[in-house]
Each structure stands twice: as C-alpha cells, then as structure tokens.
Amino acid sequence: MIVGIEGTIEKKEPTGVHLNVNGLIYEVFVSLNCSAQITKNNIKLYTTHIIKEDSQTLYGFYDLNEKKLFDTVIKINGVGPKVALAICSTFTPSTFAQIVSANDVTMLKRVPGIGPKQASRILVELSGFIIDGTDENGSSNSNTLEAALALESLGFKKELVAKVLTSCTATDTSGLVKEALKKLQK
Incomplete structure (x- = not known):
C-alpha cells in the first residue's frame, strides 16, 4: 500500500x-x-x-486532514473515489465538519454528483462522527477523534459520544476518555 x-x-x-x-x-x-x-x-x-x-x-x-476526510467519506455505501474527491474539491475538511454537525443537506447538494437522497444518506452515516478538520497541526482535534473512536469501541452511541465530548475540558486523548466516561456513567 x-x-x-x-x-x-x-x-x-x-x-x-x-x-x-x-x-x-x-x-x-x-x-x-x-x-x-x-x-x-x-x-x-x-x-x-x-x-x-x-x-x-x-x-x-497535500493536507493530512483532507486525506482523513477522503478516507472517511469513501467508506460510505454508494460513495466512490470520484464523489469523495468532489467533496474534497468543494469543501475544506473544517467546512465539511461544520456541514456534518449542522446536518446541512442543502450545502452538501452543491457537490457535483450528489443529489438530495445521497446527501441525506451521507449525513446520516456521518452523524455524530467527529471529523478532524479544524486544526492543521492535528493536536486537540485528533485527540478528540481518537477519544470518540475509543468510546464508540466501548459500545457507546456516536451521537451520545459526540455530545459528551463537546462538554469535556481535557485536551489529551486519555484525559478526554476519562472525563467522558465519568459523564457517561451518570
């Protein structure tokens, strides 16, 4: 590879x-x-x-965050490399993360090759998924992404994990996981 x-x-x-x-x-x-x-x-x-x-x-x-966006989107059923590249061409990773969090179908339909049904399906598949796109250095956002993946692997729902992680104050992965687990146990 x-x-x-x-x-x-x-x-x-x-x-x-x-x-x-x-x-x-x-x-x-x-x-x-x-x-x-x-x-x-x-x-x-x-x-x-x-x-x-x-x-x-x-x-x-050129940017590792754009690669992560491409790799995430291409895993969705019905999204091939051409559509994934069109998404990367239309939006920066941080803009796409905002579109996903806002569940904005209208913005996603601006991508060539994506209609309303496919836009809705992409947003449903990615709902609650945190895309590492706002920090070019890959520090706190990658820690949040790793924490989210760790919590999801423990069986917590994506939506709940995303909501809890936004209220956490820790910046490192292990701190985020510990803080989130305490909040999830309440």
Whole structure:
C-alpha cells in the first residue's frame, strides 16, 4: 500500500499530477483544493491507494486532514473515489465538519454528483462522527477523534459520544476518555 509519494511534477492539471519519482512517473488524482496548494515543483503528498480488479489508482492530498476526510467519506455505501474527491474539491475538511454537525443537506447538494437522497444518506452515516478538520497541526482535534473512536469501541452511541465530548475540558486523548466516561456513567 502506497501511503505517501514524493517527487518532481512532470505535468499538473486541476484534478491530477504526474509525479516523477526516481524515473518512474505516477499519475496521482488530487482535489481542486490540493491542486491550488501545490506551488513548488518538488512535492510530497499523502496518498490513498485504491486497488480494484481492473485498475490501481492513487489519490493525493497535500493536507493530512483532507486525506482523513477522503478516507472517511469513501467508506460510505454508494460513495466512490470520484464523489469523495468532489467533496474534497468543494469543501475544506473544517467546512465539511461544520456541514456534518449542522446536518446541512442543502450545502452538501452543491457537490457535483450528489443529489438530495445521497446527501441525506451521507449525513446520516456521518452523524455524530467527529471529523478532524479544524486544526492543521492535528493536536486537540485528533485527540478528540481518537477519544470518540475509543468510546464508540466501548459500545457507546456516536451521537451520545459526540455530545459528551463537546462538554469535556481535557485536551489529551486519555484525559478526554476519562472525563467522558465519568459523564457517561451518570
């Protein structure tokens, strides 16, 4: 599995780059947001490698939060890589997190290829799910995400976990889990 790629840009298009890595040229599909961030000739991208029966494709991300967004959305039934990349092209991870928390179907319908039914299904699948998107350093939000996943693995409902974690004051993962468990036991 290829999780990252670093090389020199041979060709750049709005939704893809050809990356020369020691003489081997890879085609990497990127979002419009990622493409806009690429300003240098030598770049490093985080990648999601999708292997199918008839193809192998690489999807590249300049920002780790955008990769997490793509990987989360692609797991939803009926959402393929093209729609997931369209979501990444339309919204930043933090904006998408706000859309999910607000359950805003109208905003999600702005993504090319997403109709009202699919928008509703995506929001239902992600309801209560915390997307790490507001902190580019990945500090407190990744801790909140890890705490949410830990609490969900203990059997607590996503909605309840999300509600309790918003009222917690701790910043580290273990502190968040301990504080949330105390509140969940009441």
